[in-house]
Each structure stands twice: as C-alpha cells, then as structure tokens.
Amino acid sequence: MKEIKIESTLYVFEGLNELPQDVIKLIQKATEAREKAYAPYSNFSVGAAILLDNSKIITGNNQENASYPSGLCAERTAIYYVGAKYPDVKIIRMAIVAGSKKNKTSSPIPPCGACRQAIAEYEVKQNTPIEIYFMGETGKVAKSNSLANLLPLGFDKSML
C-alpha cells in the first residue's frame, strides 16, 4: 500500500482591486448575468461569464424549475452555449459570482461538482487550461489556474 497525496493550488485576492482590468470586466459581466438569474426556489443567484479566444464574452445564470432537478446551474448554462455556438473556439477563463438573496455572501463560492465535471470536459477537449475565478457577492476572489485543480482524479474520455 502506498499513500498518494493530491495537492491543489488556489490564489486568493483580497478584492477586485488586486485583479487586472480584463478580469474585473469578466467578473462584472458575471455579476450582471447573476442579476438576471431565475432562482425563485433557492433564492441563490449565480452568474457566469466566459472569455473566449476570439475575445467574445458569453454569460449565463442559473435557471430553476418547479420540477427542481430540471433546473441548471449558471456555469453549465454558459458553457453549453459556448459548446453549441463556438465549438472550435478555446475558452480562456470563466468568472463565477454567486450568493444568496437572503444574506450577503462575502466569501468565494466554488462551482458545484457537476459544473466542475462539465467544465473539465471542455478543458480536456481543448487541451489547454481554463482559468476559473470565483467569488461571493463581495469580498475575496479565488482563482484556479486550471479546472483540473478543482477536480482532482477527474473522469475523462481517455478512460472510456
């Protein structure tokens, strides 16, 4: 038996002021998208913005449903649109802004497991890392240089 340790690196910024202008812009787009989220059941709104290699920014937000499991997270709403509309364009980075309508969320909210798996699919497909920035409504911003850092031991097409 041997023990295997898995390490991941995250960078945490104290606030938007520590980030470059293009990243701030992407986070602002995610924030705008979040404002249009359809989340009447959870009251938890999420916005995602994706920067493509052709300089376009694609946004998405969570879309809930009276039949709860039929809803979809913001990250997948956005990334599946990218997959459908720009299948040959690389994804540079994604910004995610999330928070409850009931109380102001001031710590970074990471993407859920299903969204990590979905983003991983595109990272493997394009064979270059996708940067992920995530935050709450205010406060610190976390950054991962690659989705793979957020999903150790990921399952991908090489295993099929």
Ligand code: THU
């Ligand atoms: N949600 C997202 O949009 N992204 C995530 O990564 C986590 C959760 C949404 C799904 C649901 O509409 C609400 O947040 C509460 O779970």
